[in-house]
Amino acid sequence: MEFDIDIGRIIKTVNKTECKRVGLQFPEGLKRQAVGIACKIEEKTGAEVLISGNPCFGACDIDTALAANVDVLFHFAHSQMGKHENVVFIEARSNVDVIPAVRAALELLTEDRIGVITTVQHVHKFEEVCGFLRENGKECIVAKGDLRVSYPGQVLGCNFTAARVDCAEILYVGSGMFHPLGVAIATGKRVIAADPYLKTAVEVNPERFQRIRGGYIARSMGAQIFGIIVSSKSGQNRMELARKLRDIALKHGKEAHILMMDLVTPDQLLQFKADAYVNTACPRITIDDAERFHAPVLTPQEFEVAVGEREWDKIEMDEIVEDAGE
Ligand code: SF4
Known part of the structure; x- marks a missing residue:
């Protein structure tokens, strides 16, 4: 995929603000451009450039440790989400003919x-x-x-x-x-x-998808111990929802434990002996990695169906919304 990235804007920002230390954070698909972009910035500004080596999947996922160590962090590809003191979002625009x-x-x-x-x-x-x-x-x-x-x-x-x-x-x-x-x-x-x-x-x-998800719900109906996953990434953190889900589990006679983690991967969950998991982190993890988890991982809404709190025909997609009031 070809993307247009506004490097000129980065160089202008660094020179204008006289930053001495610059951070760069790329999503997986753009990481191979990181070194080339870092070289250009160093050459045109004289600033020291630090590149985030951590995985990055969205604007919800700012490398806060790197941001704390640089004057400005340029986060690539995604549009702005939330307020960050020294983070500049550099969106990637595809030049493909639509x-x-x-x-x-x-x-x-x-x-x-x-x-x-x-x-x-x-x-x-x-x-x-x-x-x-x-x-x-x-x-x-x-x-x-x-x-x-x-x-x-x-x-x-x-x-x-x-x-x-x-x-x-x-x-x-x-x-x-x-x-x-x-x-x-x-x-x-x-x-x-x-x-x-x-x-x-x-x-x-969506029928095939819904059938497959129905299978995961059915497999979780007999689960006694639930792990409720909460992301430590600020843009994915839904602790309040996790606590609510834990209360629902307890109300239905289940055991539930909140697991707080940064990266949610099948390997990370392997050692926990829960019968099923509920994911309140990025909703895509539940779907994209479903087959790779050793136990069913449900969305919050699917979990509610599994324990009998919600009717089957009332299942909704899991979304993270940000109203003005929140
Ligand atoms: S929570 Fe997931 S889907 Fe939403 S912005 Fe972050 S990575 Fe993308």
Whole structure:
């Protein structure tokens, strides 16, 4: 994937603020560019550059230890989330042409009013996408999400608030099926996913996914000991929810223990002898790594079904939302 990164902005910021020590944090897909970018910054500014070697999956995941050791930390690829004293978010924008995929989607769209959503990599293409849809007789709706997202129409793997629009059909422009699947389940709307890299479009069918998740819930129904995972990453930390879930477990005669951890991996959980886990950290972990865990790992909503607190037909997608009041 090709991304445009605004290195000029970084150099300008460092020179203007006369920073002596600069931190760089990249998500996994951009780490191979780290050394080249560090060299350019050192050459043009004379500042010392420190690169984060830790895994990074989102804007929720700031390397706070590195931030504490530098004058400014540049966090790459993601849009701003939360307030940080010395962190600058350098978004990555894809230069792939989105229109071939949107053209393919046009044949699958059946409604006149279309809600359009995407990830931060393609938000600069909204005008183009909506212009194309309008030329083809569609009304385009790009809605504002909550405070966790930076742009109207932007969705995250943990936040579909921009997809809660007043229309029956949604067009997702972006790669992968996680976001459109999440939107289809979270909103109950018909979702068409247009992948600009593959130049194809498909209608999202959440049924198989829901069946698989149902299997994990069923396997957890007999569980007696639950581990409730809480992330120590500030943008993923849902301790209050974890405590609420522990109370629910106790109410239903179960044992529950809160496990606080930074990185949630199958290896990290292996030594705990819980029968099942509930994940309050990044919701993607529950889904993306499901098959690799030795015991079922549920979303908070799935856990509630497993212990009898919630009806099966009331399952929702797990989201992390940030209202103005929070
Ligand atoms: S919580 Fe997960 S899905 Fe949400 S921003 Fe962080 S890494 Fe992405």
